[in-house]
Structure formats: C-alpha cells, structure tokens
Amino acid sequence: MADTTTETTVPAKVTLYCGICTLPPEYCEFTSTARKCREWLEKEHPDLVATIYNSEAVEAAMSKLSVNAQEKAAKAEAQASKRAEKEEQKAEREAAKKASSRVTLKRVERAKRKHVIVVTGLEAFGLDLKKVAKDFGKKFACGSSVTKSAAGQDEIVVQGDLSDDILEYLEQQYPQVPFDNIDQIEEKKKKKAEGGAA
Amino acid sequence: MFKKPITTPQKSKLKSSVQRSLRQKLLDQFPLLAPHIDEILPKKSQLDLIKLPDKISLYALDSNVLFWQHFDDALIPHLRLVHAYPHAFPRIQVDRGAIRFVMAGAQLMCPGLTSPGAQLPDAAEELKPGQVVAVGAEGKENACMVGVLKMGTEEIKKVNKGVAVETGHYLGDGLWKFEEV
C-alpha cells in the first residue's frame, strides 16, 4: 500500500453526525430513535433527506405491497406527521417558556460584611445545576454548591460577593441564557437597628 | 469489545517518548496516514492515556479518543478517525443484512462478508490475519465498525465459516458514546 502521492492532498473528510443518535445519519435507521432522527435530519439538513433515505430498495418494496398494506403505510405516515406536529408545538411552547424565564443573582449578607450570591432559575435553560455550580467554583476559586431553598427549589449558592463576576461569566460561558433575562437583586435586610457606629 | 458503557476510567498523561513511539507505530500500521499525522497528532500535543479494565488503553487528545489498543496489540483507530480519513484504512464491507448485527455488538462472521452485497479485496490485495480493517456496509458511505481480521481475506472466502473480525469497535458502542468529563 505505497503510492501515497495521489493521496497526500485528500483533506480530512467532515462527517455529519446525527443530532439525536450521534451516528452518521445513514445508520439512523438501525437505532431505536430512527423516527426522531429522521425528523432531525428533515429539519436540520433537508437537502440530505433524499440521499440518505432514498434507497430504491425501500421504494421497490413499497410498490410490491398490496393496496391494503399501502393504505396502512400511508396511515402510519399520517400519524407520524401528526405526532411530529404535536412535538413541534410542544417545543415551541417550551421555547416561549424559556424566553420568559428569569435567572436571579441574589446578593445575600451572611455574616457581617460577608456575602453569598444565590443563583436561581438556570435550570429553565436546560443547565445542569451541579455542573454549573462546579464550574463557578473552579472559575472563582470559591465554594459553590447546589442547595434547596426553603421553597424546595434548587439553587446555586456561591460563597463570595461575586454577583457582577457571575453575570459576566454567564454572559460569556452560557449563551443559552439570554443576558436580558438575568436580574441582579439585593436581599432586603431585616431592618435591625444599626447598632453602634455613628 | 465495548458492548457496555465505559465507566470510571483512569486518566494520565503520556510521556513524550511513549507518545513518539505510538506515533511511529501508528504510521507503521497505517502508512497512508502519513500526510495527516501532524493534523491528527500534532508534534507538540499531549496525549492522555485512559486505562480501562481488561488491559484496554485509550489514547485521547483533548478529550477525543483517537485510537486504542488491547494490551500491546495493534492500534485501532476510533471510528471518527476512520470517518475523517477513510482512504487511510484497509476496508472490507458487510452486506446490509449484517449491519443490524454489527451494531448490536455481535461478532462479525464470514458469511456477512462473502454474500453479494459484501466486499473483500481481490486475491492480489489479500489482507492478512491481524490486519486492522475498517468495516463498511452495503449502500453506506461510512464505516460502521473497525476491528482486527481473525482470518486472512482469502481464507474468509474459502472457509466462509466462523468469526472473521474480532476486537471490534462499532457505531453506538461504549467507546462511541464515551465522553470524557
């Protein structure tokens, strides 16, 4: 296997992988997610659908089916498209929900002049809070963990007065969270009498 | 080989001398990779070694497994690498009927390679036992498996019985799904 001269200029081939099952789309038909895979391809790469799902064999097989079987196949196809439509509507609803979800960076005073930032709402954007918390911890070299609020909601508590830094980091690192959806707030202090100092 | 998902790997950095010899071994095994080797494995890169049970070593660059080996045997490329440089790896082909079995992790048997939809090289370009081959499939552009020939391709044609390719890595197996954290 010598003769590399003609091969030298062949660049690395870029293979498209399915966004659902991760295989090259030509193998989607052998996976358990075949239907979703096809919908993904139709949506993301409509130009490829004909090539990948052409297989004359399939068409030939269809034409050999009895009228009855052809009707059944058509019915199945109709059902599938109905299902696809429903899922699309669901996806749209979810997108709308995301657009209106808020992320809050709440500055909370813990000990005197020590603050933590409580981050809530990230899960609405499909983020894994544990991973994000770890990420914050690494980025800011501080304690950062997921805890449950009194209301039972998961939130990230970052040990340090880092609200602005977190805001900036979210903007850079997590573009799926729209910047305009993030609010920075201050916890209202229970107004104790400001004892002492004058 | 990777029927089950990969868990609890142990990762370490590879010594540069070891990395150099691996690079050489890769070139010895796959001479057609030579024009691409700097792209695949840049000179100043740092390979990670990921040790798995049963003496399997994965070699990864920036969290992408490039190739792997069992004990000290032949280096076997990850399928992504095969997809990127399809001409660099000797290729055989299974018929359409065998695809489903390959992707279920079954051993690749001779008949799947000798039927009308399958392809083996001509006698003049016979591949010997031990050769690492990419396994393509009837009607498909990309390889679905990569493994080691247990029999030479002429023997496969003649005997047409038993296991033809072993130590396989196939689409959708544990290695394919393996993502480093």
Ligand SMILES: [Zn+2]
């Ligand atoms: Zn797919």
